[in-house]
Amino acid sequence: MKLIDGKALANTIKDEIAVEVAELKEKGGKTPHLAAVLIGDDPASAVYVRNKVRACEKVGFKSTLVRKDADTTEEEVLKIVEGLNNDPDIDGFIVQLPLPKHIDEEKVNLAIDPKKDVDGFHPMNVGRMALGLPSYLPATPFGIMQMLDRYEIETSGKHCVVIGRSNIVGTPMSILLSRKAKVGNCTVTLTHSRTKNLKAETLRADIIIAAIGRPDYLTADMVKEGVVIIDVGINRVDDASRKRGYRLVGDADFEGVAPKSSFITPVPGGVGPMTITSLLMNTLKSSRKEIYG
Numbered sequence: 001m002k003l004i005d006g007k008a009l010a011n012t013i014k015d016e017i018a019v020e021v022a023e024l025k026e027k028g029g030k031t032p033h034l035a036a037v038l039i040g041d042d043p044a045s046a047v048y049v050r051n052k053v054r055a056c057e058k059v060g061f062k063s064t065l066v067r068k069d070a071d072t073t074e075e076e077v078l079k080i081v082e083g084l085n086n087d088p089d090i091d092g093f094i095v096q097l098p099l100p101k102h103i104d105e106e107k108v109n110l111a112i113d114p115k116k117d118v119d120g121f122h123p124m125n126v127g128r129m130a131l132g133l134p135s136y137l138p139a140t141p142f143g144i145m146q147m148l149d150r151y152e153i154e155t156s157g158k159h160c161v162v163i164g165r166s167n168i169v170g171t172p173m174s175i176l177l178s179r180k181a182k183v184g185n186c187t188v189t190l191t192h193s194r195t196k197n198l199k200a201e202t203l204r205a206d207i208i209i210a211a212i213g214r215p216d217y218l219t220a221d222m223v224k225e226g227v228v229i230i231d232v233g234i235n236r237v238d239d240a241s242r243k244r245g246y247r248l249v250g251d252a253d254f255e256g257v258a259p260k261s262s263f264i265t266p267v268p269g270g271v272g273p274m275t276i277t278s279l280l281m282n283t284l285k286s287s288r289k290e291i292y293g
C-alpha cells in the first residue's frame with residue numbers, strides 16, 4: 001500500500017508555480033491576479049476563501065477579496081461579477097458557494113466570463129471539458145488528475161468506478177477518466193444513490209473515486225486486492241477525545257480498505273489540499289492565455 005500524500009504534492013506544485021511566477025515577473029510580465037467574492041458570513045466559506053488568498057500570497061500572485069454582507073442583493077452580486085469580468089488586471093475569479101438563499105447561483109455562474117472562470121463551473125467550460133477542448137477544470141477533479149499523473153498510476157484500460165454524480169466531482173471525474181488522454185482511457189462506471197448493487201460494481205473496480213459524503217461508507221468487503229482508492233469525502237464525526245469535539249474522516253473506512261489497496265489517499269491530507277493548487281494552476285493558465293488564447 002502506498003499513501004498518496006496530497007499535502008506534500010500540493011506543496012511541490014505550489015513551489016513550481018512560485019518559480020514560474022518569479023520568472024514571469026523577472027521578464028517584466030504581469031503578476032497573475034485571482035479575486036474571490038465572499039457573500040455572507042458562513043464560517044466554513046470564510047476559512048476556504050482565506051486559504052485561497054493565503055495560497056495566492058505564497059506563490060507570488062496578487063489577490064483581491066471582495067467581501068459583502070449576507071443581505072447583498074442578487075443585482076449587486078451580478079454587478080460585482082460584471083466589474084471583475086471587465087477588470088483587465090484580474091486573470092480569474094471565483095464566487096464562493098453556497099450563496100445566500102435569495103441569490104440564484106445559476107444566474108451568477110452564467111454571468112461569469114468563461115475566460116475568467118477559474119472554478120470551471122460555467123457551462124462553457126463544462127462543455128469544453130466534455131468535448132476534450134482546452135478548459136478550466138473544476139478544482140477537485142483537476143487535483144485528482146494531478147495525483148494520478150504525478151504518482152504515475154496507470155489508468156489506461158482500467159475499470160474505474162466513480163461513486164457520486166455531483167456536478168463538481170463525480171460527473172466531471174467520469175468524463176475526464178474516460179477521455180482519450182495521458183491520464184484517461186478508463187472504462188468508467190458512474191454510480192449513484194439509485195445504483196442497484198454498488199458492491200458488485202466496486203468489487204470490479206481497479207480505481208475507485210469515492211465522493212458520496214458518508215463517513216466510512218466504502219468498506220474492505222467492497223474492494224478487490226490492489227485497488228486504487230481516491231477518497232474525496234470530508235466528513236465530521238464526533239470524537240470526544242479531540243479538543244474540537246470531532247475528527248475528519250473520508251468516505252472510505254481507511255483502516256479496513258488500506259491494506260487491500262495499491263494506492264490510497266488519506267483524509268485529511270489527500271484530495272483536500274490539492275483543490276487550492278488546482279485553482280492556482282487555472283489562474284496561471286488564464287494569465288498565460290493558455291485556454292482561450
Ligand code: GUN
Nearest residue numbers: 094095096097098119139
Ligand atoms: N464552495 C465549496 N467548494 C467550492 C469551490 O470549489 N468553488 C466555489 N466557488 N465555492 C465552493
